Amino acid sequence: MTQAAPPLPGYALVTGATAGLGASFTRRLAAEGRDLVLVARTLDRLESMAAEVRDRFAVQVEVLPADLSTPDGCAAVAARIGQSERPVDTLINNAGIGLYRRFGDAPLADEQRLLDLNVGSVLTLTHAAVGAMTTRGRGEIINISSVAGFVPRGPSTTYAAGKAWVTSFSEGLSLLLAGTGVRITAVCPGFTHTEFHDRAKADMSGTPSWMWLDADRVVAEGLADARAGVVISVPSRRYKALLILVKVLPRSVVRWVVSRR
Numbered sequence: 001m002t003q004a005a006p007p008l009p010g011y012a013l014v015t016g017a018t019a020g021l022g023a024s025f026t027r028r029l030a031a032e033g034r035d036l037v038l039v040a041r042t043l044d045r046l047e048s049m050a051a052e053v054r055d056r057f058a059v060q061v062e063v064l065p066a067d068l069s070t071p072d073g074c075a076a077v078a079a080r081i082g083q084s085e086r087p088v089d090t091l092i093n094n095a096g097i098g099l100y101r102r103f104g105d106a107p108l109a110d111e112q113r114l115l116d117l118n119v120g121s122v123l124t125l126t127h128a129a130v131g132a133m134t135t136r137g138r139g140e141i142i143n144i145s146s147v148a149g150f151v152p153r154g155p156s157t158t159y160a161a162g163k164a165w166v167t168s169f170s171e172g173l174s175l176l177l178a179g180t181g182v183r184i185t186a187v188c189p190g191f192t193h194t195e196f197h198d199r200a201k202a203d204m205s206g207t208p209s210w211m212w213l214d215a216d217r218v219v220a221e222g223l224a225d226a227r228a229g230v231v232i233s234v235p236s237r238r239y240k241a242l243l244i245l246v247k248v249l250p251r252s253v254v255r256w257v258v259s260r261r
């Protein structure tokens with residue numbers, strides 16, 4: 001069994017820190033005593049999250065409001081990651097959105113915004129982190145992907161393709177980072193109770209209750225996997241089992257099953 005990595009001394013930067021999985025990462029890392037940089041667009045939610053974790057865990061917290069679907073937002077966060085004072089040793093690329101529309105029905109700008117956030121910001125921030133972290137010889141990068149990246153999706157085609165990129169990108173980088181002191185993990189959750197589906201105005205009433213995960217449990221398992229050196233983490237036994245099926249079934253059968261939903 002792989003030994004868990006020792007705790008890192010520097011800041012942990014969490015994108016999408018104010019809700020869902022990002023809020024859960026924020027509370028968990030603060031409970032470990034980690035100083036934090038919190039990123040999202042909405043300043044008052046960032047400040048109330050910062051106040052909560054400062055009060056509860058006595059950690060240093062910076063808030064960095066940024067729209068990560070824009071080049072300026074990504075550049076501001078990348079600059080913070082590249083700073084040598086108050087170094088960022090943990091990057092959680094978590095901010096992401098869904099788009100529950102048939103491809104072609106939604107404006108191209110919406111598809112592009114999704115890719116800019118879910119893929120573009122992961123590319124830019126990981127690039128900044130790999131440079132800074134390999135220079136220091138320590139660090140961890142956790143990219144929040146999705147099980148959606150393993151299956152073809154009709155209504156969320158661009159989302160699923162973007163998550164396939166995040167998983168493949170993280171796996172490829174893990175080879176490059178071996179021996180540098182920097183670890184990278186793609187965490188691939190299934191459906192999780194957060195604000196995600198409401199924001200995307202998705203009707204989830206047909207999704208069976210057994211398919212829903214709890215955000216704190218996803219984060220606990222994802223972090224434990226990352227510290228154990230797991231490169232692709234799939235939280236929960238039920239989604240691990242589903243993915244084994246996806247891997248062994250012929251792809252035409254997978255497409256048929258998905259198209260029935």
Ligand SMILES: NC(=O)c1ccc[n+]([C@@H]2O[C@H](COP(=O)([O-])OP(=O)(O)OC[C@H]3O[C@@H](n4cnc5c(N)ncnc54)[C@H](OP(=O)(O)O)[C@@H]3O)[C@@H](O)[C@H]2O)c1
Nearest residue numbers: 016018019020021040041042068096146191192194195196
């Ligand atoms: N929930 C699920 O079922 C599920 C399953 C698999 C994977 N995931 C992935 O998990 C990640 C987190 O999702 P979640 O479910 O926790 O979502 P959520 O509850 O909707 O939270 C999204 C967070 O991202 C921030 N955000 C949204 N757009 C942003 C932007 N343009 N720039 C910066 N921050 C932005 C939001 O704050 P502001 O609005 O203030 O910016 C919020 O803090 C995403 O990458 C998602 O794809 C989710």
